[in-house]
Amino acid sequence: MTVEMDTSEPKDNIIRFEGTQDPSKTTSVSKLIELEIDVGTLLASDTNELDLKELRTNTDDYLKNLARDNTQLLFNAIWQIPSERYEDCIVAKLPQPTYVLPREKPLPKPKPLTKWEEFAKKKGINSKKKSNVTWDEVLKKWVPRYGYKKAAAEKEKDWIIEVPQSVDPMTDMFEKKAEIKAEKINKNEYQRLRNIAKGKKIKVPSMGLPPTGKLNSLQLNSAANIAHVSTASLGKFQPHSSKEKLLNKASILQKKKKGLPQPKSHEEQERNMKIVNTILNKGPRVDLDKAVNKHIHSEETEASDRKNNKRKGRGGKKKKAGRGGPRNAKDGKKPKVDSQTSPAAGQPINSNPEHFDESRKCAIIAVLTGSD
Amino acid sequence: MATVEQTFHHHRHGYYCMLDLQPITHKGKKVLQEREPKLIENTKQSIFFHGRSTSETLRKCMKDLFQLKKPDALPLKGxxxxxPMEDSSxxxxxxxxxxSSLFFFGSHTKKRxxxxxxxxxYDHQILDLVEFGVENFKSLEDYPGDKIPIGTKPCLLFAGPQFELDPTLKRTKNLLVDAFQRETVSSIRLQGLEHVIMFTTHENKIFMRSYRVLLKKSGTRTPRVELVEIGPSMDLTLRRTKLASDDLFKIACKKPKELKAKKVKNISKDVFGSKLGRVHIKxxxxxxxxxxxMKGLKKTRQEKLRHKKQPRKS
Incomplete structure (x- = not known):
């Protein structure tokens, strides 16, 4: 083997000078152009000219020798990088690959921010990491903030709930609590869907049901069915078009018709007479209980007003007694009942528990699915 | 090869993916999430399938290539x-x-x-297509002796100046690296470097040879390398190619900002290896x-007064 100064590998030179003359044992290889080696990919590219004569006549042996030399150079480079002993074997830490390969899929798009995240970013609010458990003073133990064992702890803690004085003593506080929770869940779901719509840049109206651009087959069918029976004769004489699907037996209209018992002749006569009489003898309908209550109420208010006026002395504007309307509204106070039913009176959320009910959620879902 | 369950799993969720359906189960959701674009990508999977007609040689060849790609490969039946060159949809x-983002397709016709x-x-669309004719094929079975274990990351060698000079061959080299390099790893067991695949190009031909590595004592830390041919070995003739435009290729090669190494400012090392820091002060x-x-430099009364009037800038 020709002895050549190889500046890149001083170690090999030392070996050569030490006297490893045997070419079958040396680790050094001389090349005219140095190999391009990417240790990260375990890749070596040899751009030297090939020995064409050898390649044609003795292909396999020539390629094997070439491969051996190139592998030796690659291994020399790999053995240069820092390695460590891991259990029984030596592991080399490979650097990042430098040979550029195309990606499989495009770069991931950043997730759209939710309304809260957007707000927090604008205001510079950094959410602190909350601990998973909190100390419960009543139970005297650590209770998870949410998830596993939280519900059990809650049950243990709230086995009895006090009915506040301002509330009707017969109200079921557990039911109320469940209602409040259901509302919270609905609100959260509504906001989640709204955030999805926002991320997809779909407009969702803030009030009412949104108009759907495209009705699906189910919706169209039900609309056709409703139109079909929306005649004076409940669609009895309405001809069916050939393409129209026949009325679903489970539809409400069919059920109602089915539910009515077959009337007997004299029963029918009686019923009709009753209707006729009510129409002919049309007079003011009097609800006795309501009238009496109203009268008592007006008397009482009058009495109390008088009392108040006496205490205050002159000057107070005399209130008109006996007028309807909620009493509390007059005083400028919040209606008491409402403040109890609303879960978070201080929060600017809609206090009506029905606000975040299923229909509202469904409306958003309809918008989301309709646009896809 | 993927297990039966895995294959079934692939099939079912592939079906969902194809129809752009929403996942029904939690597991299905997880599978679809796994398929979404990622910062650090999964190992590229490859599919193997045959065209209308094949030959014995080609079947063996595809089988051997599949053996090299296991377990990141899936053979399609029938x-x-x-x-592919006419309609790749x-x-x-x-x-x-x-x-999967790699594929091996075998076909045998009179013309080719x-x-x-x-x-x-890339992004579920064809990026590069290269067609080869297989000649002088020798299978893994044709070579006696030990084979390499499944899943071994091979060392890839490319020889011949044409791989750098010819643009088609340069891209072909890139494709071959992509196809045979397996997953990128952060560390490797030195004894596990057992497999070498070499591609040598000359006159529109690529010689593919595969060797097993024997590490011999050399008297130094670095061992002496000896090779034993294990197959598959074949001479590939470059036929038709359908390569991505440079623009598309550049887009596909885009590296995410998060993975790029941050530039270290104001810290340097000198020749002796000691760390130097540059500090900016006002x-x-x-x-x-x-x-x-000194008495001579003492301020006069007037100067002192003037000094008092101008407050010290902190």
């Missing part, structure tokens, strides 16, 4: 009436279905005997510098 469909197409996809006010007190 014959497929596909001409069926490949795109099945690649999307099995979430023992034809093998290696291709890759300009000093030399006029207020406390110097040695």
């Amino acid at each position: 014959k497929h009436d596909i001409l 069926p490949i795109e469909t099945s690649a999307k279905k099995f979430d 005997p023992n034809n093998i197409v290696i291709g890759r996809l 300009q000093q006010d030399i006029k207020r510098l406390q110097t040695r007190k």
